[in-house]
Amino acid sequence: MTEPTVKLSKAFTLLEPGPVVLVTTHDGKRSNVMTISWTMVVDFRPRFAITTGAWNHSYKALKKTRECVIAIPTVDMLDTVVGIGACSGADTDKFAKFNLTALPGKRVKAPLIKECLANIECRVVEIIRRHDIVVLEGVAAHEASSRKERRTLHAVGDGTFIVGGRRLDRRRQMKGKIPAGV
Amino acid sequence: MTEPTVKLSKAFTLLEPGPVVLVTTHDGKRSNVMTISWTMVVDFRPRFAITTGAWNHSYKALKKTRECVIAIPTVDMLDTVVGIGACSGADTDKFAKFNLTALPGKRVKAPLIKECLANIECRVVEIIRRHDIVVLEGVAAHEASSRKERRTLHAVGDGTFIVGGRRLDRRRQMKGKIPAGV
Numbered sequence: 001m002t003e004p005t006v007k008l009s010k011a012f013t014l015l016e017p018g019p020v021v022l023v024t025t026h027d028g029k030r031s032n033v034m035t036i037s038w039t040m041v042v043d044f045r046p047r048f049a050i051t052t053g054a055w056n057h058s059y060k061a062l063k064k065t066r067e068c069v070i071a072i073p074t075v076d077m078l079d080t081v082v083g084i085g086a087c088s089g090a091d092t093d094k095f096a097k098f099n100l101t102a103l104p105g106k107r108v109k110a111p112l113i114k115e116c117l118a119n120i121e122c123r124v125v126e127i128i129r130r131h132d133i134v135v136l137e138g139v140a141a142h143e144a145s146s147r148k149e150r151r152t153l154h155a156v157g158d159g160t161f162i163v164g165g166r167r168l169d170r171r172r173q174m175k176g177k178i179p180a181g182v
Numbered sequence: 183m184t185e186p187t188v189k190l191s192k193a194f195t196l197l198e199p200g201p202v203v204l205v206t207t208h209d210g211k212r213s214n215v216m217t218i219s220w221t222m223v224v225d226f227r228p229r230f231a232i233t234t235g236a237w238n239h240s241y242k243a244l245k246k247t248r249e250c251v252i253a254i255p256t257v258d259m260l261d262t263v264v265g266i267g268a269c270s271g272a273d274t275d276k277f278a279k280f281n282l283t284a285l286p287g288k289r290v291k292a293p294l295i296k297e298c299l300a301n302i303e304c305r306v307v308e309i310i311r312r313h314d315i316v317v318l319e320g321v322a323a324h325e326a327s328s329r330k331e332r333r334t335l336h337a338v339g340d341g342t343f344i345v346g347g348r349r350l351d352r353r354r355q356m357k358g359k360i361p362a363g364v
Contacts (some may be wrong), residue, residue, distance in 0.1 A: 017336035018200010040222035042233045051224045154199035159356040165347030174341040
């Protein structure tokens with residue numbers, strides 16, 4: 001089973017609302033995953049920035065392979081999201097521990113997470129070490145369009161999480177500001 | 183009337199859930215405000231990153247004064263948020279047009295917005311021009327603690343917005359990961 005591919009021009013809309021994400025890497029031998037809430041869109045192409053550094057075990061693989069996958073979990077995965085953030089890939093196979101299914105990506109060796117709502121395959125553009133900012137370019141995106149639970153989680157940073165609620169439509173008012181293909 | 187000051191060590195929790203924000207500047211003569219949804223926490227100190235550039239009229243004042251205020255609007259301010267994003271400070275006094283009340287900050291000349299849930303006064307640390315990333319240091323923070331409407335807005339980027347919903351508590355499970363003073 002593979003997930004339907006999403007147009008790259010729409011991929012930024014997966015990250016723009018600010019959900020907590022899972023970032024996977026593959027160091028050549030093993031896959032690993034970390035929980036990240038410090039993310040930002042930097043371009044519609046799409047380009048993203050995440051903040052991470054040597055304090056995360058995944059950072060070494062990210063730096064070495066210059067690839068990762070940003071996976072978007074939903075509210076039903078809260079304890080997986082928290083659990084992944086509370087242990088280290090240095091001594092834990094997190095895919096096994098949290099029953100995550102690794103699917104092969106199209107463009108990178110880091111795995112997609114089947115259980116997530118969406119997955120964005122990324123290549124590293126630049127690591128800005130003095131700020132621990134990693135700039136990423138999305139190279140393929142996938143979304144489980146038939147998935148029922150679509151509400152994302154928003155980490156507050158104090159141990160609480162806000163669940164994405166109802167959606168308000170201002171498409172008409174923003175017509176001139178939305179890029180083509182979105 | 184001024185708003186209660188919030189501990190700087192907690193200020194990152196205002197931005198971490200990924201709300202759309204209003205960013206104010208003051209160029210020496212006039213105040214201006216822009217809508218930004220491309221933001222990220224980069225450090226607990228707090229430090230933030232926003233993506234902006236010369237396509238925003240506010241950028242000139244931000245670059246010149248190296249100061250701004252990040253204000254957090256709530257769901258009742260949706261049409262203000264959309265309206266601010268749809269016009270330019272080049273030909274519009276947005277504080278007047280959208281009936282926003284400018285309050286003086288403690289540390290910067292850019293104004294706080296009284297109508298917002300929270301305001302974070304910021305100084306520019308560095309502008310990384312090749313990615314249009316502006317790194318900011320929070321120097322004072324204010325929160326309208328008695329405000330009833332506290333639900334923030336999360337821009338999807340396609341003209342729709344997700345409203346912050348209920349809050350899930352995992353404080354106990356995350357005890358070791360939450361910095362002191364939060």
